[in-house]
Amino acid sequence: MKQKKIVVTRNIPEEAMALLKEHGNVYVWDSVDNVIPYETLVEEIKDAAALYTIVGDRIDKNLLDHAPHLEVISTMAVGYDNIDVAEARRRGIPVGHTPGILxxxxxxxxxxxxxxxxxxxxxxxxxxxxxxxxxxxxxxxxxxxxxxxxxxxxxxxxxxxxxxxxxxxxxxxxxxxxxxxxxxxxxxxxxxxxxxxxxxxxxxxxxxxxxxxxxxxxxxxxxxxxxxxxxxxxxxxxxxxxxxxxxxxxxxxxxxxxxxxxxxxxxxxxxxxxxxxxxxxxxxLPHIGSASIHTRIKMAVLAAQNLIAGLRKEPLPFEVKTK
Known part of the structure; x- marks a missing residue:
């Protein structure tokens, strides 16, 4: 049975990556310093079932228009203002985030x-x-x-x-x-x-x-x-x-x-x-509010757990809730 594709927009801690690899075919933008180009993300999302994102990515209606198979979005962050949550919800795509940990x-x-x-x-x-x-x-x-x-x-x-x-x-x-x-x-x-x-x-x-x-x-x-x-x-x-x-x-x-x-x-x-x-x-400072080794690993793992729950059609441990 063909594994579902998971798009990861940044190289993340191995503890989280190992979890993702158990549940899908992972594409990762393997760069320490650079955000994945929007055009590249649009191309990679076309056949993806899950998206693991960070605060620097723009997840808008146009991107979602190119993602007909997308089942879940998970961000390694508390904030989600870079994601069109309303549009995702309209399409039945849950969005997870990582509150509390940081x-x-x-x-x-x-x-x-x-x-x-x-x-x-x-x-x-x-x-x-x-x-x-x-x-x-x-x-x-x-x-x-x-x-x-x-x-x-x-x-x-x-x-x-x-x-x-x-x-x-x-x-x-x-x-x-x-x-x-x-x-x-x-x-x-x-x-x-x-x-x-x-x-x-x-x-x-x-x-x-x-x-x-x-x-x-x-x-x-x-x-x-x-x-x-x-x-x-x-x-x-x-x-x-x-x-x-x-x-x-x-x-x-x-x-x-x-x-x-x-x-x-x-x-x-x-x-x-x-x-x-x-x-x-x-x-x-370069947006390092949560940048301790321990916290970033916990954030990465929780984001992976949100994503995996979405692929399993289970409630996300921490789903974005908006009015």
Whole structure:
């Protein structure tokens, strides 16, 4: 009996690949650095029963039009804004993702990014390596205090709650804005629910952890940055589309806000000549929020399990649920 074809758009950990090979004939785009070209994916998907994808792939209606045999889509990610889920559902194709697994790892990275930005760690390391450090100076490379500062979290989901938990160790005052209140977070972590405007005005650090959607597109723009303190630090570890990058560039360049740390960009990979990357008060990372060895392997295996369940016509362990 001919095995069903599984298309994998990136070389994934062997633990996950071994599972897939037990359940189908696997085609893999074997590249560490490059996303599979869209045209190649369109060609390979024509006779595929399953698609194992990542955040950099565009899974749109046109691609699905070329996939008459597709039975399941599984993404090795929590977010799925790169996938036309509604179109997939219309065709009876379940979509799986990997929530929960990366919560603590992403919270670690988010807080590390906050600290690196506040204390100018990347800039200081470059300063030393470039031979510029000649003597100790009272105000050399001074940054912002974290301990005892006010942290504002936009999007108090699992990751937001984990970031807030870390902040308690720094005796930070925690504000949050969310679609709905989280009384349990208020009770256990002392977080205070407030309006977006109040959060922006009062916070020393604003951390954006909202999911990507039409409602959150450019949630942080010119008006929002102007409401922040001139000494404030902005951190985005959610999705790049949630931020108006031109507005952020102008806010950083003019001193409207003090600094920013980004793990995500609106277009990824971000171009090396992007204006934001020219700014000394920006710390930029290549979307490594969940990039610990342990977490990425767990994500890869769960994505494989979602895919296999779909091929078996079984409920996916973690299927994307949208209204």
């Amino acid at each position: 919560t603590e790892t992403t919270a670690d990275l988010t807080f590390a990014l906050l600290m690196a930005t506040a204390r100018r760690l990347v800039e200081s390391s470059d300063y030393l390596r470039q031979g510029q450090w000649k003597s100790w100076s009272p105000m050399l490379l001074t940054g912002q205090d974290i301990y005892g500062a006010t942290l504002g979290i936009i999007g108090m989901g699992r990751i937001g709650e984990s970031v807030a938990r870390r902040a308690t160790g720094f005796d930070m005052k925690i504000l949050y804005h969310n679609r709905s209140r989280r009384p349990e977070v208020e009770e256990t972590l002392g977080a205070v629910y407030c309006s977006m405007e109040d959060l922006l005005k009062k916070s020393d650090f604003v951390v954006l952890l909202a999911p990507a959607s039409s409602e959150t597109r450019h949630l942080m723009g010119e008006a929002e940055f102007k409401q922040m303190k001139p000494s404030a630090v902005f951190i985005n570890a959610s999705r790049g589309s949630n931020v108006d990058e031109e507005a952020l560039y102008n806010a950083l360049r003019t001193g409207t806000i003090w600094g920013a740390g980004l793990d995500v960009f609106e277009t990824e990979p971000v171009a090396s000549d992007h204006p934001l990357l020219s700014l000394p008060n920006l710390v930029a």
